[in-house]
Amino acid sequence: MSGSAVPAASMDPAFDRAAVEAFLIHEADLIDRRDFEAWLALYTDDCRYWVPLEEDQADPQHTVSLIYDDRKLLETRVRRLGHPRIHAQAPPSRTLHTVANVIVEPEPEDGRIVVRSSQIVAEYRQNRTRLFAGRCTHRLEAQGGSYRIAFKRIDLIDSEGENRGIPIIL
Amino acid sequence: MWTTERIADLVQPGRVHRDAYTDPAIFDLEMERIFGRAWLLLGHDSQIPRAGDFATTQMGRQPVLMVRQRGGGVSVLFNRCAHRGSTVCSAAKGTVTQFVCPYHGWTYGLDGALVAVPSPAGYPEERHPQQAGLGLAEVPRTEVYRGFVFASLAADGPSLGDFLGPLISSFDDLVDRAPEGEVEVAGGVSRHAYDGNWKFVLENHLDTIHPRYVHASSIAAANEQDDGRPTDGAGEVAVRQMRQNGAPNELWEGIGLWVAGGGHGYMADYHDDEKLVAASDDPVHVEYQRRMEAAYGTARAREILSVTRWNSIVFPNVSFMSQFGQLRIVRPIAAGRTVLDTYVFRLKGAPEEMFRRAVAFANVVNGTGSPVLTDDLEVYERLQTGLGADGNAWVDTGRGFGRDVRDGDNGLDRGGTGTSEIAVRNQFRAWAEYMTGTGATEAGGMAVAAE
Ligand code: FES
Numbered sequence A: 001m002s003g004s005a006v007p008a009a010s011m012d013p014a015f016d017r018a019a020v021e022a023f024l025i026h027e028a029d030l031i032d033r034r035d036f037e038a039w040l041a042l043y044t045d046d047c048r049y050w051v052p053l054e055e056d057q058a059d060p061q062h063t064v065s066l067i068y069d070d071r072k073l074l075e076t077r078v079r080r081l082g083h084p085r086i087h088a089q090a091p092p093s094r095t096l097h098t099v100a101n102v103i104v105e106p107e108p109e110d111g112r113i114v115v116r117s118s119q120i121v122a123e124y125r126q127n128r129t130r131l132f133a134g135r136c137t138h139r140l141e142a143q144g145g146s147y148r149i150a151f152k153r154i155d156l157i158d159s160e161g162e163n164r165g166i167p168i169i170l
Numbered sequence B: 001m002w003t004t005e006r007i008a009d010l011v012q013p014g015r016v017h018r019d020a021y022t023d024p025a026i027f028d029l030e031m032e033r034i035f036g037r038a039w040l041l042l043g044h045d046s047q048i049p050r051a052g053d054f055a056t057t058q059m060g061r062q063p064v065l066m067v068r069q070r071g072g073g074v075s076v077l078f079n080r081c082a083h084r085g086s087t088v089c090s091a092a093k094g095t096v097t098q099f100v101c102p103y104h105g106w107t108y109g110l111d112g113a114l115v116a117v118p119s120p121a122g123y124p125e126e127r128h129p130q131q132a133g134l135g136l137a138e139v140p141r142t143e144v145y146r147g148f149v150f151a152s153l154a155a156d157g158p159s160l161g162d163f164l165g166p167l168i169s170s171f172d173d174l175v176d177r178a179p180e181g182e183v184e185v186a187g188g189v190s191r192h193a194y195d196g197n198w199k200f201v202l203e204n205h206l207d208t209i210h211p212r213y214v215h216a217s218s219i220a221a222a223n224e225q226d227d228g229r230p231t232d233g234a235g236e237v238a239v240r241q242m243r244q245n246g247a248p249n250e251l252w253e254g255i256g257l258w259v260a261g262g263g264h265g266y267m268a269d270y271h272d273d274e275k276l277v278a279a280s281d282d283p284v285h286v287e288y289q290r291r292m293e294a295a296y297g298t299a300r301a302r303e304i305l306s307v308t309r310w311n312s313i314v315f316p317n318v319s320f321m322s323q324f325g326q327l328r329i330v331r332p333i334a335a336g337r338t339v340l341d342t343y344v345f346r347l348k349g350a351p352e353e354m355f356r357r358a359v360a361f362a363n364v365v366n367g368t369g370s371p372v373l374t375d376d377l378e379v380y381e382r383l384q385t386g387l388g389a390d391g392n393a394w395v396d397t398g399r400g401f402g403r404d405v406r407d408g409d410n411g412l413d414r415g416g417t418g419t420s421e422i423a424v425r426n427q428f429r430a431w432a433e434y435m436t437g438t439g440a441t442e443a444g445g446m447a448v449a450a451e
């Protein structure tokens, strides 16, 4: 590599792959520790949290999704997770998020850093363990030395499968 | 050994024996006597618009496919090669010019006729498969009503019209709401599953007591939601529906529950368009009304839009509602396992924003990750687990028992109140008729049955 030009993106701290990866790990850690309020605080006011139904689904407005939350619905989702009579999470799931294959795209979108990653979530509840494997796309806003999430899309490999309810945060 | 007498004993006035939900031998009999006889909804012909388009599904446990013919009709064929039995399609949907079996290449036309086998000289003439008339067998009966494709595994039985009875008007309600008088499946087919009996979901969709308990967490979370927070519309639709589940008891008591012969039923007078859409001054609704009046004339448009039907159940495999164009097909897998295929309809000629709202509504009622649906699914699984207990073998269906009333001569009975368990009793009445072979779809009769 010596002598060749270093790509401009890697000079910009906003595009620092290590920092971005550390941030995604931080997000995963908040979910697995069930600190959903702190997790929600990572998201911007215009955020979207989206688990599409179809592979390469173009948009969340004209095709149904497993989950499609704007800020309002995401707040309701998180508030519900703290409610004592949430049957689908009584007892709560234990989850383990593993984030890998992090790729920071060279070009931002809408002024936001685009990050692609693989995510495997293991869930244990009521004597059963399930796996949710998916490709993730984050759009991150650099803010105050860290990031906020404007968009998270999780394309589960079995999104069109016959799944039991998915009450956890992916 | 399930004799007719023993099966008949499972359904008693105001109670049902748990074996109806848990016994694998009963499930096998249900597949034969209910799913093997009733008209089953398989989908909608808009899923297969062009010749060669197909969609695969199941009737009971049997693999079938529906395929658009070159002449424009829809056929339902068993997805089973005439040679040694492989399925001929594995995809959920697709387009073919012919069906080619993956095993030895037997090839079939869209109508199921065998058009080629490899090395035909290998057969003695009298055993040649084409001479013998082999092919993809057609399901005994298929009928399409306003695009809805129904089929029956039984060669004889009531016509589709007789089977649906008064429930045919629920399909009309859905289709008539389209300014162009047609609906189409759009927005994908999503699936979800639960480890519980298939009857739970049909009971639940006409169960007006459960929302306050099952959905307590989403109701509370939605009630506390700040309306001023940012939404692109989807969250708005979802939060409103969650709050609606928390409606006061008087509202639920006032709801109309109607049942018909064959186990069918519907819920109405739930909430009308005025409450459902943001308001009657909602510009999307105003534009929709304008288009409806232009298409049907003012009086007829008003008449169509004044129908306030909510969930309709066509026993044994359909639950749907017209106001947001939603439909679910119930696929029993085992006594303790059920899959639902969920559909959204676009009302042709209606403002596109209405379809976007229907998609947002589908996400909250059918999305596998929905804060509402996940609690229903959890409870179905708890039912299946709880019914494993020997201590109390009976499920109680007595709410409103003896207070159901005959609703004129329209073939409908009505629950004395909106929280009656009339729908469960009626479904089990049909269940017992199918399972014991004592007539299938006599209209009405709940008031009689309650005596
Ligand atoms: S099983 Fe189909 S060709 Fe042999």
Ligand SMILES: [Fe+2]
Pocket: B204, B210, B211, B214, B215, B376
């Ligand atoms: Fe429910």
